[in-house]
Amino acid sequence: MNQLQLAKQLKVSCESCSLSDLCLPKGLSPFELEKLDDYIERPRKLEPNVQIYQPGEKFFGIYAVRTGGVKTYLTKKTGEQQILGFHLPGEIFGLDGLEHFAHRCYASTMDNTSYCVIPFERLDELCGELPELRRQIYKLFGHELNCDHAHELLLGQQTAHERLATFLLSISSRFKNRGFSPNSFMLPMSRHDIACYLGIAVETVSRLFKSFQQQGILKINRKQVDIQDMERLREMVINCEDPESF
Amino acid sequence: MNQLQLAKQLKVSCESCSLSDLCLPKGLSPFELEKLDDYIERPRKLEPNVQIYQPGEKFFGIYAVRTGGVKTYLTKKTGEQQILGFHLPGEIFGLDGLEHFAHRCYASTMDNTSYCVIPFERLDELCGELPELRRQIYKLFGHELNCDHAHELLLGQQTAHERLATFLLSISSRFKNRGFSPNSFMLPMSRHDIACYLGIAVETVSRLFKSFQQQGILKINRKQVDIQDMERLREMVINCEDPESF
DNA sequence: CGCTTGATTGATTTGAGTCAATCCCAGTGG
DNA sequence: CCACTGGGATTGACTCAAATCAATCAAGCG
Numbered sequence: 001m002n003q004l005q006l007a008k009q010l011k012v013s014c015e016s017c018s019l020s021d022l023c024l025p026k027g028l029s030p031f032e033l034e035k036l037d038d039y040i041e042r043p044r045k046l047e048p049n050v051q052i053y054q055p056g057e058k059f060f061g062i063y064a065v066r067t068g069g070v071k072t073y074l075t076k077k078t079g080e081q082q083i084l085g086f087h088l089p090g091e092i093f094g095l096d097g098l099e100h101f102a103h104r105c106y107a108s109t110m111d112n113t114s115y116c117v118i119p120f121e122r123l124d125e126l127c128g129e130l131p132e133l134r135r136q137i138y139k140l141f142g143h144e145l146n147c148d149h150a151h152e153l154l155l156g157q158q159t160a161h162e163r164l165a166t167f168l169l170s171i172s173s174r175f176k177n178r179g180f181s182p183n184s185f186m187l188p189m190s191r192h193d194i195a196c197y198l199g200i201a202v203e204t205v206s207r208l209f210k211s212f213q214q215q216g217i218l219k220i221n222r223k224q225v226d227i228q229d230m231e232r233l234r235e236m237v238i239n240c241e242d243p244e245s246f
Numbered sequence: 247m248n249q250l251q252l253a254k255q256l257k258v259s260c261e262s263c264s265l266s267d268l269c270l271p272k273g274l275s276p277f278e279l280e281k282l283d284d285y286i287e288r289p290r291k292l293e294p295n296v297q298i299y300q301p302g303e304k305f306f307g308i309y310a311v312r313t314g315g316v317k318t319y320l321t322k323k324t325g326e327q328q329i330l331g332f333h334l335p336g337e338i339f340g341l342d343g344l345e346h347f348a349h350r351c352y353a354s355t356m357d358n359t360s361y362c363v364i365p366f367e368r369l370d371e372l373c374g375e376l377p378e379l380r381r382q383i384y385k386l387f388g389h390e391l392n393c394d395h396a397h398e399l400l401l402g403q404q405t406a407h408e409r410l411a412t413f414l415l416s417i418s419s420r421f422k423n424r425g426f427s428p429n430s431f432m433l434p435m436s437r438h439d440i441a442c443y444l445g446i447a448v449e450t451v452s453r454l455f456k457s458f459q460q461q462g463i464l465k466i467n468r469k470q471v472d473i474q475d476m477e478r479l480r481e482m483v484i485n486c487e488d489p490e491s492f
Numbered sequence: 493c494g495c496t497t498g499a500t501t502g503a504t505t506t507g508a509g510t511c512a513a514t515c516c517c518a519g520t521g522g
Numbered sequence: 523c524c525a526c527t528g529g530g531a532t533t534g535a536c537t538c539a540a541a542t543c544a545a546t547c548a549a550g551c552g
Contacts, residue, residue, distance in 0.1 A: 142344025
């Protein structure tokens, strides 16, 4: 099999994994793609609420979600957790392990989930040879950092209703980017997890969903969300710097 | 001049910049150090409250603080800012520009400040040749991410007094790492900036400082802090996962 | 020596948390 | 097939930590 055929095969496998435009291969030449493919482990499958890694565990590589959903979080000794991020199909996680080559936070599935692991040692070796891959890694890094910054703005300066609106818009746009409807989707996480991510109480999440529904902004039934007035949702956070403004 | 002499010269210049153990050169061989030195621009000096970059501006490289202090922040359209991080001498900032090779947040001086810029294009080229430099970059990057995660935990789950205690412990340990006293130091930022970083009101910061002082935990006069009971300060955040636990 | 800006202090308000019942599925088993 | 059950979700009543509003106060400075 020649290089182009191999590259094509990878492309299909990555497309089926929703990562084609979002995961590492983007922007790589067929030859570069092929070299990377050799190192990516085939998907692993897990049930809901299974821990993938925890603080102190050795860092093996970057994780890419194929199906389902993953949350990363830190905890206080008293048990409360702060969810740092939700990772939907096509998104990556695990970079918290880069500082000491050991993870610093927890990662757990929220649903039946499959994911790939890209071994970091190999990825790093390839980075030495492939400038385009390095650039891809920087972009990935920078994206993670910018997501965390937006989350800090949310946690530090937004009111509870701004937080929920921001959260819904983020989930909606991420589904949209992946070719799903931005107006109608299933939330992969519980009310409790939403509350932990937004830094508010579960009860507040419930009350806000009810209030949004009464205002005709959306319909919500359990985890099914139907956004009816995207514009009004955007207005609720128009006071905030638009994260897509350039 | 041979390579070793050049390397020594750099080492001195970096030592005088407080970055010897913290900035990029750590762990590089003399030869590698020398190659990197060729690319680092000599320090720039700025007055207090000068903007270094803002969202949308082209990303040229990684910034390293030599003296003074820098804050990075995002703003809401209504004007409130969320400070993302304080950058003290020997620390770096600017990685927010990695995603799109354009910055996503603001960076301003808080004091008379000097800093170096390490041009990213050159740094990246060197990364292709020097595996140890790549590792250093990963570490730097992971560190930034982990700092942001700790900040998210603070903003999402800690009470006002836990936040201030966490903040003081962080500043104290950073001064200590740089060879200064961990018990007696000058805060480089205003009460307003502390409040913006902690996601609370200025008045609350004032009241908490007063309360800490009445409890005999510290003495504070304007920006001069003298920690008198480090143990009690630690107990105030003992409920939280110790960030130095491994 | 006023002036400006940042810090402190006090009085009052309020958004969101906490506590305490239900409610409502989804899954289980008879 | 349907009653039972347990955990997440919702709702209501009440509380409280911190914000807001409103004066000072203090320090640096032209």
